[in-house]
Amino acid sequence: MHIKLTTGFILFLFSLASCSPKPYSATNKVYAKQTKAFAKKITVTPTNLIIADSLKSPMYPAYTTNFGMRKPNIVVLHYTAQNSCEQTLQTFTKPATQVSAHYVICKDGTLHHMLNDYLRAWHAGAGKWGNNNDVNSSSIGIEIDNNGLDSFSTAQINTLVGVLLFLKKEYNIPAENFIGHSDVAPARKIDPGLLFPWKALSEKGFGWWYDDTTGVNVPVDFNIKYALKIIGYDVKNIPNAIGAFKRHFLNTANDLLFTKPEEKILYAVMLKYLN
Numbered sequence: 001m002h003i004k005l006t007t008g009f010i011l012f013l014f015s016l017a018s019c020s021p022k023p024y025s026a027t028n029k030v031y032a033k034q035t036k037a038f039a040k041k042i043t044v045t046p047t048n049l050i051i052a053d054s055l056k057s058p059m060y061p062a063y064t065t066n067f068g069m070r071k072p073n074i075v076v077l078h079y080t081a082q083n084s085c086e087q088t089l090q091t092f093t094k095p096a097t098q099v100s101a102h103y104v105i106c107k108d109g110t111l112h113h114m115l116n117d118y119l120r121a122w123h124a125g126a127g128k129w130g131n132n133n134d135v136n137s138s139s140i141g142i143e144i145d146n147n148g149l150d151s152f153s154t155a156q157i158n159t160l161v162g163v164l165l166f167l168k169k170e171y172n173i174p175a176e177n178f179i180g181h182s183d184v185a186p187a188r189k190i191d192p193g194l195l196f197p198w199k200a201l202s203e204k205g206f207g208w209w210y211d212d213t214t215g216v217n218v219p220v221d222f223n224i225k226y227a228l229k230i231i232g233y234d235v236k237n238i239p240n241a242i243g244a245f246k247r248h249f250l251n252t253a254n255d256l257l258f259t260k261p262e263e264k265i266l267y268a269v270m271l272k273y274l275n
């Protein structure tokens with residue numbers, strides 16, 4: 001069959017290409033190249049560190065037989081603050097943005113696994129949880145498609161729970177290490193926001209929640225700063241840490257001091273982290 005290549009036909013071909021079901025084939029090739037380079041890096045045998053001039057080199061190499069892969073131990077939940085899943089996929093495949101996540105969950109529950117769990121995504125940025133000030137190196141980042149104003153869809157939460165169940169089992173991640181971006185970066189971030197269902201997730205074993213505080217007696221010498229620190233917050237700026245705690249456990253946005261009932265909740269959460 002002979003096809004005449006008219007301008008119209010060429011434009012038609014272009015339009016087909018732009019509707020291609022594989023719009024990320026070029027960046028997927030970049031992914032493959034980069035992972036290949038990392039794979040090569042970890043097959044290199046250990047080299048001696050130059051510790052001091054007096055360091056003696058061994059006569060023969062001796063590599064251990066006993067090792068595994070370093071595993072993620074924290075899961076950080078985000079909302080994308082963008083308008084669609086597609087917009088987020090594009091953001092995470094443009095080198096100039098320097099941001100990424102392991103998983104993206106669309107509104108209809110579709111799951112995009114964008115990066116192997118053993119590799120380091122760039123999702124947490126500058127932040128701290130406990131004494132860990134390189135959260136990206138030890139965490140999985142999950143971005144949920146949400147503009148920051150809308151509720152999360154049931155389909156999204158169902159997919160999220162499925163992913164969290166897998167991660168918890170696969171990497172043995174403790175319940176308290178399922179946290180939000182706002183928790184690790186209280187000065188910069190507010191996601192996953194006030195509408196995120198932390199309580200419901202904690203009932204499934206992801207993140208901690210407090211028990212009924214009716215009978216709780218807060219000690220007279222209770223120290224808010226120490227309590228926030230024990231939970232994991234960076235207390236360099238206390239109002240920021242209070243704001244993050246309130247977003248997560250009280251679904252309120254103010255960063256003022258605690259009321260007496262709120263103080264009870266802080267104390268009750270702290271006890272969870274102490275036990």
Ligand SMILES: [Zn+2]
Nearest residue numbers: 078079181191
């Ligand atoms: Zn975030």
